[in-house]
Amino acid sequence: MQPKITILVFGFLLYFTCSSSAQKIAMSFEEAANQGVPFEHLDSLYKSAVHSDKDLAVFKSPDEQAKLRRAYAQMLHDLGIFLKENNFHWETQVRSFNRIYFNADGAVDYFLYNFAPEQISTEKEREFKQLLHLFVQHYSFPLKAGEKFAQCSPVKYLDR
Template sequence: MRKTILLLLLSVGAFSVTQAQKVVSSFRQAEGTAYSMQLLDAQYKSAVHEDSTLAVFTGPDQQKLVAAYQQLLQELGRHLRQNGFTWGKPTRAFNRFYFNADGTIDYYLFNFNPQEADAQKQAEFQRLMAEFIKTHRLAMEAPVPFSQCSPVVYKD
């Protein structure tokens, strides 16, 4: 099967969770709201971090996280295709997921460069992502709520 999503994991600051599921279309849109990265980062611990004392997953668990995260993004690609969504060209974005300790997605923030995706494409992606986070989860659990982010290149 051809890969639909390429990703590079990055380490992130701390994050936390409430029971609301929310998709926010830009980091700026989230500023000054209950979904700001600063507020969420204070509640969710970083899944991975260069300082292992600040990371939820360390050692071999980091490789399991990478595999689970890649699987989640591949499921997202399938969800988009099944709903007739196409990118038209490779499209760069930045994802920021906030997970409950059981792997359910509490919040998803994303950011597209305006040259990568127009407002209509972003709005449709946001709508489909809101559906996706209701039914999909990361196949990893942790003792605390956690976050993970990465740049991503979406492809048809």
């Protein structure tokens, strides 16, 4: 029986510009900045998956954007299943913001996250980071593009 996981994705952001040679890294926004790879730098290297100006987007048509939304939601759902299969429990609803940088083949280069203040203990975040790192090592986004791209969104994680 497949475990039930609910991850609510809100506000598919349209203004996101993000390309870099990276190795599958999962870390908080703060860690990325401290390690010399702030999101502003990554944003200058990766093209936006979607954008209000279609010329600046990787996925331009409404059909491509709909496929992207479905694939992105499925990726977050798959992450939830992976976490549950690895005995990770949120214990309560947790808010986060993710910015994910993909190579042209759909592999994750960087998965940056930021939890809302006081949403998660240091130990729970450490456990999440370890599992997220394992997840991005093997996960491939189902959509491919001719170039590196990025997508972001606020997320609510919770156990079901």
